[in-house]
Amino acid sequence: MSVHRAPDAEEHxxxxxAHFESETRFPWIKVVGYAGSLVLTLVAFWAVSAxxxxxxxxxxxxxxxxxxxxxxxxxxxxxxxxxxxPSWQIAGLGLGLFIAVGLVxxxxxxxxxxxxxx
Amino acid sequence: MPAFVPYLxxxxxxxxxxxxxxxxADVLIVATGVIIVTVLTRQKKWGWLWREWLTTVxxxxxxxxxxxxxxxxxxxxxxxxxxxxxxxxxxxxxFISAEEYNEVFTTHGTIMIFFMAMPLIFALFNAVIPxxxxxxxxxxxxxxxxxxxxxxxxxxxxxISFVVGGSPNAGWTAYPPLTxxxxxxxxxxNYYFLALFISGIGTTITGINFLVTIxxxxxxxxxxxxxxxxxxxxxxxxxxxxxxxxxxxxxxxTSLLDRLFHASFYxxxxxxxxxxxxxxxxxxxxPEVYIVVLPAFGIFSEVVPTFSRKPLFGYTAxxxxxxxxxxxxxxTWVHHFFTMGAGxxxxxxxxxxxxxxxxxxxxKIFNWIFTMWGGRIRLTVPMLYQLAxxxxxxxxxxxxxxxxxxxxxxxxxxxxxxxxxxxNTLIGGTVFGLLSGLYYWWPKMFGYKLDERQGKWAFWxxxxxxxxxxxxxxxxxxxxxxxxxxxxxxxxxxHALNLISTIGAYGMGAGFVVLVYNVVWSMQHxxxxxxxxPWDGRTLEWSLPSPAPEYNFAxxxxxxxxxxxxxxxxxxETTAVRVRPDEIxxxxxxxxxxxxxxxxxxxxxxxxxxxxRWWWIAGLGLAGILGAMLWAGFDYEDRKHVHAEEIRRIEAALGRxxx
Amino acid sequence: MSQAWPExxxxxxxxxxxxxxxSIKITGFWMFLVxxxxxxxxxxxxxxVYAGRMGGEPNPATFFHLGPALAETLLLLTSSFTVGLAIWxxxxxxxxxxxxxxVATLVLGATFVAIEAREFLGDIQSGYTWHQSAxxxxxxxxxxxxxxxxxxxxxMALTLLIQVARxxxxxxxARKLYTFSLYWHFLDxxxxxxxxxxxxxxxxx
Numbered sequence: 009m010s011v012h013r014a015p016d017a018e019e020h021x022x023x024x025x026a027h028f029e030s031e032t033r034f035p036w037i038k039v040v041g042y043a044g045s046l047v048l049t050l051v052a053f054w055a056v057s058a059x060x061x062x063x064x065x066x067x068x069x070x071x072x073x074x075x076x077x078x079x080x081x082x083x084x085x086x087x088x089x090x091x092x093x094p095s096w097q098i099a100g101l102g103l104g105l106f107i108a109v110g111l112v113x114x115x116x117x118x119x120x121x122x123x124x125x126x
Numbered sequence: 127m128p129a130f131v132p133y134l135x136x137x138x139x140x141x142x143x144x145x146x147x148x149x150x151a152d153v154l155i156v157a158t159g160v161i162i163v164t165v166l167t168r169q170k171k172w173g174w175l176w177r178e179w180l181t182t183v184x185x186x187x188x189x190x191x192x193x194x195x196x197x198x199x200x201x202x203x204x205x206x207x208x209x210x211x212x213x214x215x216x217x218x219x220x221f222i223s224a225e226e227y228n229e230v231f232t233t234h235g236t237i238m239i240f241f242m243a244m245p246l247i248f249a250l251f252n253a254v255i256p257x258x259x260x261x262x263x264x265x266x267x268x269x270x271x272x273x274x275x276x277x278x279x280x281x282x283x284x285x286i287s288f289v290v291g292g293s294p295n296a297g298w299t300a301y302p303p304l305t306x307x308x309x310x311x312x313x314x315x316n317y318y319f320l321a322l323f324i325s326g327i328g329t330t331i332t333g334i335n336f337l338v339t340i341x342x343x344x345x346x347x348x349x350x351x352x353x354x355x356x357x358x359x360x361x362x363x364x365x366x367x368x369x370x371x372x373x374x375x376x377x378x379x380t381s382l383l384d385r386l387f388h389a390s391f392y393x394x395x396x397x398x399x400x401x402x403x404x405x406x407x408x409x410x411x412x413p414e415v416y417i418v419v420l421p422a423f424g425i426f427s428e429v430v431p432t433f434s435r436k437p438l439f440g441y442t443a444x445x446x447x448x449x450x451x452x453x454x455x456x457x458t459w460v461h462h463f464f465t466m467g468a469g470x471x472x473x474x475x476x477x478x479x480x481x482x483x484x485x486x487x488x489x490k491i492f493n494w495i496f497t498m499w500g501g502r503i504r505l506t507v508p509m510l511y512q513l514a515x516x517x518x519x520x521x522x523x524x525x526x527x528x529x530x531x532x533x534x535x536x537x538x539x540x541x542x543x544x545x546x547x548x549x550n551t552l553i554g555g556t557v558f559g560l561l562s563g564l565y566y567w568w569p570k571m572f573g574y575k576l577d578e579r580q581g582k583w584a585f586w587x588x589x590x591x592x593x594x595x596x597x598x599x600x601x602x603x604x605x606x607x608x609x610x611x612x613x614x615x616x617x618x619x620x621h622a623l624n625l626i627s628t629i630g631a632y633g634m635g636a637g638f639v640v641l642v643y644n645v646v647w648s649m650q651h652x653x654x655x656x657x658x659x660p661w662d663g664r665t666l667e668w669s670l671p672s673p674a675p676e677y678n679f680a681x682x683x684x685x686x687x688x689x690x691x692x693x694x695x696x697x698x699e700t701t702a703v704r705v706r707p708d709e710i711x712x713x714x715x716x717x718x719x720x721x722x723x724x725x726x727x728x729x730x731x732x733x734x735x736x737x738x739r740w741w742w743i744a745g746l747g748l749a750g751i752l753g754a755m756l757w758a759g760f761d762y763e764d765r766k767h768v769h770a771e772e773i774r775r776i777e778a779a780l781g782r783x784x785x
Numbered sequence: 786m787s788q789a790w791p792e793x794x795x796x797x798x799x800x801x802x803x804x805x806x807x808s809i810k811i812t813g814f815w816m817f818l819v820x821x822x823x824x825x826x827x828x829x830x831x832x833x834v835y836a837g838r839m840g841g842e843p844n845p846a847t848f849f850h851l852g853p854a855l856a857e858t859l860l861l862l863t864s865s866f867t868v869g870l871a872i873w874x875x876x877x878x879x880x881x882x883x884x885x886x887x888v889a890t891l892v893l894g895a896t897f898v899a900i901e902a903r904e905f906l907g908d909i910q911s912g913y914t915w916h917q918s919a920x921x922x923x924x925x926x927x928x929x930x931x932x933x934x935x936x937x938x939x940x941m942a943l944t945l946l947i948q949v950a951r952x953x954x955x956x957x958x959a960r961k962l963y964t965f966s967l968y969w970h971f972l973d974x975x976x977x978x979x980x981x982x983x984x985x986x987x988x989x990x
Binding site: 028035038039041042045046049052053056057063066067070071073074077078081082084085086087090091092096097100101103104105107108109111112115116119 | 798799802805808811812815816818819820822823825826827829830833834851855858859862863865866869870872873963966967970971973974977978980981982985986988989
């Protein structure tokens, strides 16, 4: 086979350092992650059904739970740090999420038309 | 005659495509087609064309195909421009009708951005990037061919609208409600949305491809901070494509749902919001401006050091400013619709963020000037374009800062001032840059130089023509002439400036003709490049023969510093690129595939069917797409084995084998 | 490239990373996922802006059915867990267990799609089509795009099962299974936001 180039020995990017998962025993971490994801879902469901807080606070609360859930999926299930050479996907995903949040937030802000001239 | 024949004829050839211009285009298309088919058949070249070109996955050949398509599209877009300028040359000239004028300014803008600038950029990415970073190909060669064919069939779909069914006519931005089905029932806008959707998928794949190529396939030792600047700008452009094309895809897709399946996203009734389309479009559209201009910045950062014989001044500052431009370009999109009235806070935020971009751009301009400072400058054609770029782009940037000032924008929005401003940046930046790069890398792509004297003629015609065209347009804008105006009466004081502008446009057209003549003449008589390094270059692509062999590098070079090839020459180590016979080992190279062509064809058929709402044709296209994807999934023979002996033979023929 | 299992010095890496060109494809797939993040972000922005722009349908608090949405969430979370197990068994080269967990994943995914389709059809039968309002256009397109992704994922995995049956676990099939798992987890994450913003958020009024 042809290896195109040697591993990227010169690059030192501490935040993107690759790390492979090497579980040999039963993957209890995945079971725990699964249980955690169920708990987060049910808490959100309960909080909304029971009108636990004011609607605005509740929206912030369930969005927070969703972010926690996404972090859990990325951390436990998605092998985020696995790569040969630096884990470029972390940089790509980080920038992508930053822009995604900006896109949604700014679009809402812009389309509110809070204007004296429109 | 069966009953469906008149229906079919009327749908495909309504009166709008039977005007003199369209009939003229028909004749031209048929004549060109007949000539091509005759020549290919006479010379028995069909098999060669299919095996060597249409099914190729070699980045260097894909580059050539992109280049040919881009020049053809430059011709089409240029003819559109000349038709507009002819109509505006004098007051009340009705050379083309108002309806046709709408179509022509729509196709001019769309073609120049999506089907001329983008493929020309990808031509240079493909031709240069793997050679520059010491790689044997791009990360995903077969997907690279998929990108090309999605672009090519998307461009074909867009261009046939002119003669089959009717052109789009709502401007290159295709704002609703101008595109709402109720107000624009013809197939034209369907063509627009589908063609851009299809070529947009291809562009997204290209972005992923070059991002990963640069991140993962650099030669050993070529750290990020040792990369040539063109590789840096390609990296940032690819990242911009990744983040900018999805909003466009959604804007186009939802518009199609409105038009084809009666959704209510941007309709005037049912709660739709046309301005939300505008928001999504410019979420793409502003980064797109930087997608087309960053590669030009990269080209100049290669051209200036080479022809000044000095390393690039302020390399780190250049890298930082490119990255800053990339990130900032996401926060400025509202300046395209300040007049929507989102409110003072929104407009001030986006006005300031727009002005902020001028800072890193200014840093780059100064660094190019300081690179030239004290250098031994050679005034070649690539360098002339760079020297023309600096003042032209500075004026474009400065008028951009003017337009970013919200109250000024309320006055100048959608006037010829704006038209002149963005042509200043798009031609002065992108086109000058790409032409500079084309002349610079032409010997690497084809093995011969373009004639310098003819090139200088083309340059002066194009450069002076540019200023004669667009200089007066600033004044016209200040005098209140609005954009997309079909004609104007005498007595507004616009006629003299318009006439000058039209003369300039024909000057640019003459420049294009000389450019094409330059290419054709040089094919026969141009100076052959036997050294592989005709300009005394600095980066790795000049260490290879021109054109490079299929595998690029017989042995991947090891990089120890910036401007790797220059450093090797300075140390007298140029023999390092020669290889001993025993150093050569067999290679696995990507194998040609017909899948990308058929995938593109499937998308074309799907697009054509949807344009006319002929669902069974669309279904056929969809089946073709899924079939091609299955083919790709089950094809495990995507690489071919090349024996060491074969490579030794090629290297020996190139005179690069150590005895 | 050789189809054989990698040699000793590359044994430290999982099979799908053992060959440089296969590991490059994994990086490429991540970058594709980044573009998909932006696709869904754009659709979310449409939904958020259009949230109040209705055309006669009942307001979201009564329009959305929380029960089916909760069931869909639990199904997708479970399938995310099962595909994680499939990859774990793949790395232990236990093809049988891997196939079983992958099939379980697909069954869960198909059930998810079925519930969503039933909900959509019910809405349409009640006369709530996307023609009716910008809000419903955004709702059906956001949720439907996710559903189409899941459906495409199921079809993709079926072709992968055929490839594994024919070729066994090779660096290439392992890489394809690995990227499928990334895709599936990613769709799970997107669904979490749909569940939180559209369904639970809609209940907040």
